[in-house]
Amino acid sequence: MKRTIKVLVSMLLVILSLNLTSCGVIDSIKSKFKRGNDYFNNVNQVDQISIQSIRDKSFKFLVTDDQSIEEMYNLLSKAKESDKKSDLDPDYIFEIKMGEEVKKFNYVVGAHEGNFYDDEMSFTVSKRLDEGLLQNLSIIRKPREFEYIYYEPILDVIKNLSETLDYNNSKIGVDIKDDVDCLKYIFSTDLESFLKKAEKIAPNIQIIDNNESDFDIIIRIKNRGHSTTQYKSNITVEVKDDSQHYYYYVVGENEYKEWNINIYTEDDLPKDVEKNW
Structure with a gap:
């Protein structure tokens, strides 16, 4: 009887261990395939986006119409969180007005790892954000x-x-x-x-x-x-x-x-x- 109990306990421990390991593997897989980020996904409203060229101080434009703001916001909300920042010099500074708060981010054009960042957070944004910028540049x-x-x-x-x-x-x-x-x-x-x-x-x-x-x-x-x-x-x-x-x-x-x-x-x-x- 004691032998049977020991066997059952051992089996339960193995099953529990496998279950915990499986959960860890699943969580790891989920994190790797996670789309978007918690930061921009949790922002309720973006009122205005200001984009300033680093190299040409006279070149600055505002994104104020609702459709353009929504498109940029959607791209940012889908940006992947990154552990590191791009080592290239930024091309633009983004100022994002969210209610009473204004957040500044550095942006390196191109899908390099960590190409959209501030002092605390770093994201990798889609090339589609580049395309949106270039469309604005095309008018000049x-x-x-x-x-x-x-x-x-x-x-x-x-x-x-x-x-x-x-x-x-x-x-x-x-x-x-x-x-x-x-x-x-x-x-x-x-x-x-x-x-x-x-x-x-x-x-x-x-x-x-x-x-x-x-x-x-x-x-x-x-x-x-x-x-x-x-x-x-x-x-x-x-x-x-x-x-x-x-x-x-x-x-x-x-x-x-x-x-x-x-x-x-x-x-x-x-x-x-x-x-x-």
């Missing part, structure tokens, strides 16, 4: 395929000077801070992609961030006019040691959904281009 004549027309000429100039300049023993800085007409279109994820390509040519290249004195070679970009299908800019390369300057004119035209890009020096600049510069 953003060039088609801006990421290509902006960064590709810089890469071409870097390549063209690779046999002239000593990239391996020089620190190269790319200065975009004064390119005010294009700052609103520049995102950290695109800069990251550009630098990865540029590092294959010039290993010691970085974006200048209030540290111009640290660099031996400075590449400056200055837009000279753009529309959805036209693009003009100057790229200047300054070499500090010998005070050399290399000056380039970039002319881009979008034809049949493709960019035709010409890069000229001062010596080969066509008269018609110079006249309309």
